[in-house]
Amino acid sequence: MTALLPTATREVRLVTVPEGLPGPEHLAVVERPLTAPGPGQVLVRNRYFLVFPGLRTLIGAEPGAAPLPPIHADDVLFGPAVGEIVAAGAGSPLRPGDAVTHLLGWREHALPAAADCTPLGDVLPDPVAHLSSGVAAYGALTRLADIRPGDTVLVTGAAGAVGTLAGPVARLLGAGRVIGTTRSPAKADRLRTELGYDAVVVADGQSPTPARQLSAAAPDGIDLVVDTVGGEQLTAALEVARRGARFALVGSLAGQLSPHLDGDSAPAEIDTFRVITQGLTLRGYSGADHPGVAEEWAERFGDWLRSGALSFPHVRIRGIERAPRALQELFEGRHFGTVVVELPPQT
Template structure:
């Protein structure tokens, strides 16, 4: 059996910084991979060598400075990007509960090595069979479907943005929770069949631009409407979802990709016109999901996700991008919809 041998941290490390304020969607030229000295860990701190970090659309909002109501700081030119990461502790300051060789998650990705307060790290343990699975966005899908939408046996479920990090798990989770029929949307025709084959969807459509046309597309696939909607997009798709919602339908909103992926916006809004008369007369609920309001979900999700992965009842679709130099391009490719599922950057040991 192979044994992990802890390595000493280097004196210099690399990280991805925002070097200029983007005009429209961020592009690779707005970022730089820079070297900097790596500090020794202070009391209660650890140095973590990053193995994988998450590429996620919320960075558009942080770079746009639209962080009101978001428990994360904005990213200004000169700042290092950040986000969920998995790595190995390579040095520990006095009083740290972690020692070299332990694997943890933290929120200082986009750098080869991170000096992290020990309280900012979570040990991986053995709940999930693949360390990369700790970077999944499935907790949001699971929390929205169990805490807000309350999927019931036989429900017809709609998931917008089905090919993304949340959507590729949401369809499978809805099915495992008892949904009778699951429909998804994707902007990429090439992903339709893969979503049917790998992600639990009965039908998938590429939505039209106008809400009325999207509503017609949805009615063609689900003439009786939807009991549950998990919306990651907003905009025209949310407008259409309300139009085809059944009486008593539950709409759970977990994202705003229509705004984050628009070159004409700054990532902090995704306006949608909703027929409030229909909401009232059909008893429709529309609620936004925030993980911070449901602190019990993460642990519950990890336990169930691990069991489902081991039994083969669920898959974790993700795209692996090799090397720090590819990270800025990976973010642009995410905005362009070129990848399927979760996007992670993998770094070699240095």
């Protein structure tokens, strides 16, 4: 069996740490030898891996700046992946043919510990749906912001991986009106026509300010905010929040997508007087603080997908050689929803 295993694989490495946003010139697809799994390890042929803005925060970061290890020059990029086990070392409870998720994406084959892999099971109808970021939206809505029937909900960064699910999920959980923000007029149209957003604010630097647009979109104010952006959009949302509004902060795209910031901050001007007098709450969401949410989300997500109540907007980019460009396209806002690199099944 070992003789039939691949002896080489390809992976995406960081060549140099960029001054601003990472681009294809800072990355390289390189080939390296591949060894058989050792005790407790498994060899996984990756089928899909996630392209996500958090890589901006990790690239060149100082230790402790993020909950994941930093990525330095000559390191392989990493992130959520879905694959199939092709070999298992001694003592592994997993077997060849098992489909799993793990965190060693950005390579054709991975050698994780079996303990670091999660079997897929059949809770979701499509394996790639396991790369959805919807758990953050669901956790924010149900654990932090306590969504209530009839709420007017604002989702910043609504065309991203979290936002394309946050709005529709808020509706399924009882929201009365759902408003989004995006940088693109074309994406605004898709949010309204495909995902049922009632109104969309275009924060492209050319349209009226987000605060003015939000006042028009929500003349009676906003009850709940799922914020994936921070920065100016968070400031604007505070201006139109109703008394007692709840803010769930789940992302910092204003920093991660900016060529002028380091990716580990998204400064926003907070009117503390308004926070106090309006009784507003702002809380940051971390999945580690809410055990059991991932399993609950997966079950509900699977049911909603099968019934047609919910879709999973995503883009599949085929081939590891296109992965560096896919990351640049993510930063440029070229895609709608989740961005996934798909690898051939017999790599």
